[in-house]
Amino acid sequence: MSAHRPRILVIDDEPQIHRFLTPALEAAGFEPIRADNAAAGLKELARRAPDAVVLDLGLPDMDGKEALARARSFYEGPVVILSARHREMEKIDALDLGADDYVEKPFGVGELLARLRAAMRRGPHLESPPAAVVAGDLEIDPGMRVVRRGGERVRLSPKEFELLARLVEAGGRVVTHRQLLTTVWGPAHEADVQYLRVFVGQLRQKLETDPARPRHIVTEAGVGYRFLAD
Amino acid sequence: MTNVSSESAAGPRVPRTRLRPGAHAAALALVGAAWLAATAAGEGLGGANLVMLFLAPVLVSAVAFGLGPALLAATAAAITYNFFFIEPRLTFLIAQPGDLVTFFMFFAVALATGWLAGRERDQASAARRHAAAVGALLESSRALAAATTAEEVARVLAEHATAAGAGAVVVLAPGADGLRLKAGPEGLDRLAASAFEAAERAFATGETQTSEADAGGGWRFEALVGAAGRVGVVGIRHGGLDRQAPAGDLLPALIRQGAVALERARLSTAAADNQALRRADELRSALLNSISHDFRTPLSTVLGSATTLLEYGDELKPSIRRDLLDSIREEAQRLNRYVGDLLDMARLEAGALKPRKAWTDVREAAASALERLGERRAGRKVKVDFARDLSRVRLDRTLLEQAILNILENAAAYSPAGSRIELSAHEDAANVVVSIEDEGPGISREALADVFDKFRRLDRSTDRGEGLGLGLSIAKGFVEAMGGRIAATSPVAAGKGTRFVISLPKVVRSPKDLL
Numbered sequence: 001m002s003a004h005r006p007r008i009l010v011i012d013d014e015p016q017i018h019r020f021l022t023p024a025l026e027a028a029g030f031e032p033i034r035a036d037n038a039a040a041g042l043k044e045l046a047r048r049a050p051d052a053v054v055l056d057l058g059l060p061d062m063d064g065k066e067a068l069a070r071a072r073s074f075y076e077g078p079v080v081i082l083s084a085r086h087r088e089m090e091k092i093d094a095l096d097l098g099a100d101d102y103v104e105k106p107f108g109v110g111e112l113l114a115r116l117r118a119a120m121r122r123g124p125h126l127e128s129p130p131a132a133v134v135a136g137d138l139e140i141d142p143g144m145r146v147v148r149r150g151g152e153r154v155r156l157s158p159k160e161f162e163l164l165a166r167l168v169e170a171g172g173r174v175v176t177h178r179q180l181l182t183t184v185w186g187p188a189h190e191a192d193v194q195y196l197r198v199f200v201g202q203l204r205q206k207l208e209t210d211p212a213r214p215r216h217i218v219t220e221a222g223v224g225y226r227f228l229a230d
Numbered sequence: 231m232t233n234v235s236s237e238s239a240a241g242p243r244v245p246r247t248r249l250r251p252g253a254h255a256a257a258l259a260l261v262g263a264a265w266l267a268a269t270a271a272g273e274g275l276g277g278a279n280l281v282m283l284f285l286a287p288v289l290v291s292a293v294a295f296g297l298g299p300a301l302l303a304a305t306a307a308a309i310t311y312n313f314f315f316i317e318p319r320l321t322f323l324i325a326q327p328g329d330l331v332t333f334f335m336f337f338a339v340a341l342a343t344g345w346l347a348g349r350e351r352d353q354a355s356a357a358r359r360h361a362a363a364v365g366a367l368l369e370s371s372r373a374l375a376a377a378t379t380a381e382e383v384a385r386v387l388a389e390h391a392t393a394a395g396a397g398a399v400v401v402l403a404p405g406a407d408g409l410r411l412k413a414g415p416e417g418l419d420r421l422a423a424s425a426f427e428a429a430e431r432a433f434a435t436g437e438t439q440t441s442e443a444d445a446g447g448g449w450r451f452e453a454l455v456g457a458a459g460r461v462g463v464v465g466i467r468h469g470g471l472d473r474q475a476p477a478g479d480l481l482p483a484l485i486r487q488g489a490v491a492l493e494r495a496r497l498s499t500a501a502a503d504n505q506a507l508r509r510a511d512e513l514r515s516a517l518l519n520s521i522s523h524d525f526r527t528p529l530s531t532v533l534g535s536a537t538t539l540l541e542y543g544d545e546l547k548p549s550i551r552r553d554l555l556d557s558i559r560e561e562a563q564r565l566n567r568y569v570g571d572l573l574d575m576a577r578l579e580a581g582a583l584k585p586r587k588a589w590t591d592v593r594e595a596a597a598s599a600l601e602r603l604g605e606r607r608a609g610r611k612v613k614v615d616f617a618r619d620l621s622r623v624r625l626d627r628t629l630l631e632q633a634i635l636n637i638l639e640n641a642a643a644y645s646p647a648g649s650r651i652e653l654s655a656h657e658d659a660a661n662v663v664v665s666i667e668d669e670g671p672g673i674s675r676e677a678l679a680d681v682f683d684k685f686r687r688l689d690r691s692t693d694r695g696e697g698l699g700l701g702l703s704i705a706k707g708f709v710e711a712m713g714g715r716i717a718a719t720s721p722v723a724a725g726k727g728t729r730f731v732i733s734l735p736k737v738v739r740s741p742k743d744l745l
Contacts, residue, residue: 014531016528016561017527019535024541027541028542106529106534108534112534
């Protein structure tokens, strides 16, 4: 790993974005690969096998979802998409199509790199029981199904625990409403977002210092939830 | 249609014969003349000729005055003939059987000819009146059809009803706060409270209402009923109706036509309002779309470059740091231009633009627009072709400069790098003409039609922000605000290129301007 700088493919048609993203990625220890449209991006993806992809959904030559679907047909690495704030459906569709996370334009470089790193931590081979996670005063051990807050054991219902485990497992990446509902409640409940609101509310009551201003279980409006360790 | 009375349902009809004292007196006078003639002629006139002489006033009355006077003349002639000329004279007795036959024959013939000729005459004059009524109605319907607003319809209806002999006529239609007087006789700008209440009752109930008589007489109000309901009220002065005119029968038809026209005008106003709302709505959504679409990229660049400098500034080479700062400056300038465009557009939309006119050398404005284009020329060669002598024009130099700059920016954005843009300024007899021509791919005929529309961009498939698509429509707004015109032609040569021409009228200098 020492000599290898992770390669990041950036597919965006705006030269101004490459203009700052290229030096930023280099400075952060990555090797950026530039592609100005979807066709060039898919070609680079096949040729260079990057460690992660940053994909703008508003490309001139191909619908962003189409580009993502084609990429996913042969590429399993992490993909972070760039999207506009008001296009919730576009983001949700992209996440359901296999994107790992998204960043809303305009974005700060720190935010993009954090998402990118989180996505890259998710190895494709993460099958072994997940390790315990420490987040502030929280200690979560998915294997043992134990949650402690400030050393005190917190009692969670099975559904609450599954929900928390699913969020923690994502390692800081966003999990869509549908993904949470189908894994925790089953495919029949994929549209029952109100279940989620109730259970997330209960989890926050039990885990957050200030449930009204959650620091760990963060809402991504219209899209889903994200677990932040700090 | 509850308020339509049986009278109005009949429409224009042949008027009934009316009692006309003058015509009857004239008929009697004719009989008197015949008596005088017969008396003067004395015994020399034969019995048969005498009968003929007394038939004459009957026929003349029938032809001249119609049925009623003819029958009166026939009766009077028979009585006179009997009294004065049948033995024994100066009595109504008839001694001879032969005279009895003659008298009854005369009376029968007089009645028959008088009836036939009189009826003929009455029908002819009824047909004439009918034709006049139909003509008047046609004329009114043409005038009503030409009226586009409720105010115009009301005015035409009041005028035509008045012309048709209805006397004073007022038309009321509902406004935002109840019924309002839309048209009426000159000098009448409001109705008395009692009359207004009667009008409101007529509108509310659909039934004819009358108001108490005041100094000018009372009003009779009828609701104007269109296809979809009541659309207003028409009021006619009591007793104002002149029975000699065809109005008595014309008026109901006229009122129906007026109601339909009023309803149409109201619907078309509503349709126009709707369209204006829809356009405002489209503009708003285009504006929102534009902001989210076109502001995002420069903002992303500014935020991305700034955060890169903040987080990795120390690790970046000086040249890259410099480049990121440049890009922040450029994008901030771009955002500033967008904001300026939106403000300009808002000013144009609000009609708040007040050109500050002064005598201006158009070449100076064009040259400074070119200077401001600066680096956005991006490798395009600009050929300047200004006339050596050019009339000064009275206009707002700032607005002209901005208009030219917007067209130059458009030319630079839509033509390949290395191509040529020609900027020229000349004049003809009436105008100083600025022309901007590029060597871009040109604009299709369809696209040319709305090239000045707001948020119009030829290539919308990409997120790449070349601008808001407001530049040309601002240019047009500015040029027109100064009294000039702007037009686009494409292709210019060999199927390529676009030429924009700004024509600025040379005002004839008045002596005052020369002082």
